[in-house]
Amino acid sequence: MKTMMKLLLAGVAFAGFFAAAHAEDKPTIEMMSSWTSGGEAAALNVIKTEFEKRGGVWEDSSIAGFGAADAAFQNRIVAGDAPGAKQGVIGLAAADFVSQGLFNPIDDVAAAGKWAGVLPKSITDLISYDGKVYLAPTGAHGESWVFYSKEAVSKAGIAEEPKSWDEFFADLDKLKAAGIVPVAWGGQPWQQTKVFNMILLSQVGIDGFLKIYVDKDKSEASVDGVKKTLEILGKLRGYVDAGAAGRNWNDATAMLITAKAGVQFMGDWAKGEFTVAGKEPGKDYGCMIAPESKGMVYIADSLWFPKTGNAGTDKAQKLLAEVVMDPAVQVEFALKKGAVPMRTDVDKSKLDICARKGAELMAAGAIVPDQAIVLTPQQVGALDDYVDEYWSGGSNDAASAAANFFAIFE
Incomplete structure (x- = not known):
């Protein structure tokens, strides 16, 4: 009886060890964002759900207010404890981090997904630095x-x-x-x-x-x-x-x-x-x-991918970049957040009348x-x-x- 009990306990322990090891093998990402309002959270959940469907493990790190989130992110960078991904706008703020060598490039994902052929050239230029793609665009917003x-x-x-x-x-x-x-x-x-x-x-x-x-x-x-x-x-x-x-x-x-x-x-x-x-x-x-x-x-939103020194996180970053640019995710994200999809090849029939107005202005180049x-x-x-x-x-x-x-x- 004692022998059977030992074997049973050993089996439980092994199963627990196997489950933990299996979980560690899954691509895990800590996502830092300021998307905390109802619509923003619903939109972020579109990305999270698809990421998890593809085998990823999602760790949420949301901070209300993009000013507070940006400050927290910079503190994490300085402390050498960067999150796996950060929501941020496309622009000079991201370029500053890239120039310091603090972000991982994702140009292999972009090349495989043929991003250059489905994104407006102005957006492709803004997510690329020295010939490499560093940012994964989520959606564009009209501010007028x-x-x-x-x-x-x-x-x-x-x-x-x-x-x-x-x-x-x-x-x-x-x-x-x-x-x-x-x-x-x-x-x-x-x-x-x-x-x-x-x-x-x-x-x-x-x-x-x-x-x-x-x-x-x-x-x-x-x-x-x-x-x-x-x-x-x-x-x-x-x-x-x-x-x-x-x-x-x-x-x-x-x-x-x-x-x-x-x-x-x-x-x-x-x-x-x-x-x-x-x-x-x-x-x-x-x-x-x-x-x-x-x-x-x-303004255009994107995901940034800081260097963390963790190979598992690097793998998760590439999976997340693929998810964000998935055509179906782009549309569902836009519907929840009130945005316009970045991809030009998505089905726009689902967009509301306001989003279609914005898409028309963007397509006509009537944007600043x-x-x-x-x-x-x-x-x-x-x-x-x-x-x-x-x-x-x-x-x-x-x-x-x-x-x-x-x-x-x-």
């Missing part, structure tokens, strides 16, 4: 959107979308008169900068926008465009509620979902919150490009890059501070503020 509550605008007697800023402000007056908060304002610097940018694009056009952010053009036309932008931005102060300061973007979206507010300036990721709440575009809420704008500001793509992280921070100081300071001296705008590039 004005979302509005169908219920709220109906109560205010607004029948159609405004075509000019004058018409837009007239509609805000109608919302205010109806006892509805006109603008659900996200009072955080990065959100305010995005509003500044969508207004700027409406005032200077695509070429003018690129001259300012890419060429750092200081001509009279550029300065005048900034001045007009600040005038419109300043006028919006009269249409936000007392609780706007510090408000998270998804909390502002919730104000539209409950018809407590009329409109919100936000990137199309806001659609993810509407989706989670069971709201449909065109029925419960509307989406329009900022008044007078002939194009759209865009978010500042995070073309500016250094330091310059991005300076721009956020500049806009926040103007907004929060309550100044109406747009001319003087415009004259100081280009100091952010120094």
Whole structure:
């Protein structure tokens, strides 16, 4: 009996050892992201589910707020304890890590998947450095959107979308008169900068926008465009509620979902919150490009793959890169997050009316890059501070503020 018991215990121990060893053989990834809102979490879960279906082990490391997540990531890098993957935007911030030799290339995965043939050239260029691919694109977002509550605008007697800023402000007056908060304002610097940018694009056009952010053009036309932008931005102060300061973007979206507010300036990721709440575009809420704008500001998300010194993690990174660029994953991710798929060969029939508008603008080339793509992280921070100081300071001296705008590039 004792012998049988020993054999049984030995068998249990061996089974446990075998299971542990088998688990260790599975490609394991620690995923660090700031995607914590309802829509973002649902989108990330699309990637997680497919990764696990293909035999991967997923370890979540989500931190609310991309500023906090970026700071935590940098601390982990400095400590020599990098996560296996990090969600981040395509742009100079990623390029800085690549130039320091801190990221693993995934060009073998990109070559096998023929990414160059299914991605816009501008995106291929942005995920590649010195001939090697380092980033896996997840989706693109338009940032020139004005979302509005169908219920709220109906109560205010607004029948159609405004075509000019004058018409837009007239509609805000109608919302205010109806006892509805006109603008659900996200009072955080990065959100305010995005509003500044969508207004700027409406005032200077695509070429003018690129001259300012890419060429750092200081001509009279550029300065005048900034001045007009600040005038419109300043006028919006009269249409936000007392609780706007510090408000998270998804909390502002919730104000539209409950018809407590009329409109919100936000990137199309806001659609993810509407989706989670069971709201449909065109029925419960509307989406329009900022008044007078002939194009759209865009930002592109991607996954970064830090060097960890672990061969198993390297294997998991390549599997995750394959998953992210899977056509079906690209579409399902976009639907959940409110994004536009990066791949140009996916079935767009599933996209909502807002996403199709964004896809049309991207296909037509009527797009300009978010500042995070073309500016250094330091310059991005300076721009956020500049806009926040103007907004929060309550100044109406747009001319003087415009004259100081280009100091952010120094």
